[in-house]
Amino acid sequence: MIGCLLGLVACQPSLPHIDEQKEITPVIYPDYKEVTIPVNVAPLNFGLRDAVEDAVAVFSFQEHSISVWLKDSTFQIPLKAWQELLQQAKGKSLEVSVSVKEKGKWIGYRPFDIYVASEPMDAYLVYRKIAPGYELWKNMGIYQRNLETFEESPVLENRQTDQNCMNCHSFCNRQADRFLFHMRQKLGGTYLVKDGTVEKLNTETPETISSLVYPSWHPEGRFVAFSTNITKQFFHPNNRNRIEVYDEKSDVVVYDTEKHELITAPALFSNQAFETFPTFSADGKTLYFCTAQAKPMPDAYQEVKYSLCSVSFDPEKRTFGNRVDTLYAAEQQGKSVSFPRVSPDGRYLLYTLSGYGNFSIWHKDADLYWVDLKTGEHRKQDEINSPDVESYHAWSGNSRWFVFSSRRDDGLYTRPYFAYVSEEGKIGKPFMLPQRERDYYEDSMWSYNIPEFVSGKIRVSARSIIDVAETSGTNIKFMK
Incomplete structure (x- = not known):
């Protein structure tokens, strides 16, 4: 393994002599400085914000290193050498040194670190790609990305289904064969897909206000909690929140996949x-949900706080408890949960x-918080929040990683970011989903919607x- 790394370096041009050393780190994109991975x-390929004549980045851990020269605006790190270097550095950190050539002279920047956690994250991420306005759906699709490489493949694209809308993908325990x-x-x-078999459900009933919407699987796989929603939207003529999405009515039900019944x-x-927004607890004995006092909509949209x-939920008896516990009281604490x-x-x-409502993906004040279910303490995640939107999120199977949606990159497009959680509850600096080219996100016209971790590759075919x-x-x- 070490020989492979050294052999790779030996095949590269020799490193330049540094004419000037700066005490600042380089400005790079995406910003992978001091992140935890x-x-x-997959390799954290990046580029420089400013144009240069030439550049080289050296990724090193102890005596092991990879030298990568800038090509087509990107430091493209060889996959095999990167994987071997991460294995060497796990539990510790890589040092990254960047040198650039400007006006014929080589300038060295102060190195920065990338921290390598020992714990992996789930190997796949599934998301919907859609234009950021959400008012049209001529083109969209659900895609899966191998997080260990750059391989992306469609699960289903709406060009195959007469340009309809597809949404709210959800997995049972992050299983690729049950979603x-x-x-x-x-x-x-x-x-509903189970072990390669696809089932189509007609979920409108006379008793419910709509078909089923936001899902959450019970960990045992028999039940799925859903909301039912009558949802509307309008556009602000002069507001930093471009779009307002709100519910006129909504309820929560639980679907029994064996009996085809709602309770x-x-x-x-x-x-x-x-x-x-129902969600089951890890042991399946509790159902969490968001609730707000019903108000006339849209007139009172800013007054609705969840x-x-x-x-409690008993899966054996299919019953709910009579007591409702409140973890965050919106009327007293002043904000709204989603x-x-x-x-x-x-x-x-x-x-x-x-500040209000439940469709926080367009609210620039939206931030991530958590409650420690062991102590009951709520905490704002200052380590990962930004001045722009943080919204949807999902956990990796080992509870050491979560992915979240953020508009911090440009204020318009939603990108997936990943954050590490230590056993002590400390959170590392998040990093954006790596891409092969430095310009990928700047050239892309897609938002990444509902990022969900999955443990393996989805095998069910679009044709089925x-x-x-x-x-x-x-x-x-x-069932009444």
């Missing part, structure tokens, strides 16, 4: 409140907090989904 991540998603308009339905409870299904609550997600080890519940989509589907029942 998993031992199994669901919705298609809207043409071929509408909820599509619920008064705390989850009420005309007096807007209930939404609390974070929970109710997207609660529990770490697989049951320790933390990560959520988004913004489309074949089922053209059938009538299975009706579900609401």
Whole structure:
């Protein structure tokens, strides 16, 4: 292994003599300076913000190093050498030294570190790619990315389904062979995939206000909690939040995949409140959800603030407890909760907090918080929040990593960022999803929507989904 690294360096041009040494670090894009990364991540290829005549970056750990010369505006790190170097440095840090040639002279910058955590993250990420306005869906798709390489492949693209809308993909325990998603308009339905078999569900019932929307799998796989929502949007003529999305009504139900039935409870299904964003606890005995007092919409959209609550759930009896616990009281504490997600080890519940409403992906004040479910302490995640939007998030299976959506890069497009959580609850500086070319995000016209960790590659074919989509589907029942 060491011989491979040294052999790679030997094949490169010799490093230049430095004419001037600066005491500042270089300005790079993406910003990977001082980030914490998993031992199994793809190469952190980057470039420089300013044009130079030539440049070289040296990635080193102890006596092992890789020299990478700038080519087509990118330091493209060889995959095999990168993987070997991360294995050498896991639990410690890499040093990165950048030197640039300007006006015939070589300038050396102060090195920066990249911290390499010993714990890996799940190998795949699944997301929807969509234009950032969300008002049109002529082109969109659900894609999977191998986080250990740069391989991306479509799970399903709407060019295959008559340009319809597809959304809300969700996985049972991050399993690639057990997941669901919705298609809207043409071929509408909820599509549930289990062990390669695809099932189409017709989820509108006379008792519910809409078809099923935001999902959360029970860890045992039999049940899925959903919200039902009547959602509207409008555009601000002069507001830093470009779009306002709100619910006129919403409820929470739980779907039994074996009996094709919906069950619920008064705390989850009420005309007096807007209930939404359900999520099960790691042990499946508690259902968390967001709830706000119902108000006339859209007139009172800025007055709607969602609390974070929970109710017990008995999967054997299919029953809910009568007691509702409040973890964050919006009326007293002044802000609004969305997207609660529990770490697989049951320790933390990560959520988004913004000034009002529940569609925080367009609220620039939206930040990430968590509550320690062991101590009950809430904490703002200052290590990862930015002046722009932080919104949707998901945990890796070992609870050491989470991915979150952020608009910090340019204020318009949503990108996936990854953050490390130590056993003591300390969070490392996040890093943006690596791409092969430095200019990828600046050239891309897509937002990354609903990033979800998955433990392996999805194998079910688009053709098998489309074949089922053209059938009538299975009706579900609401149990009173």
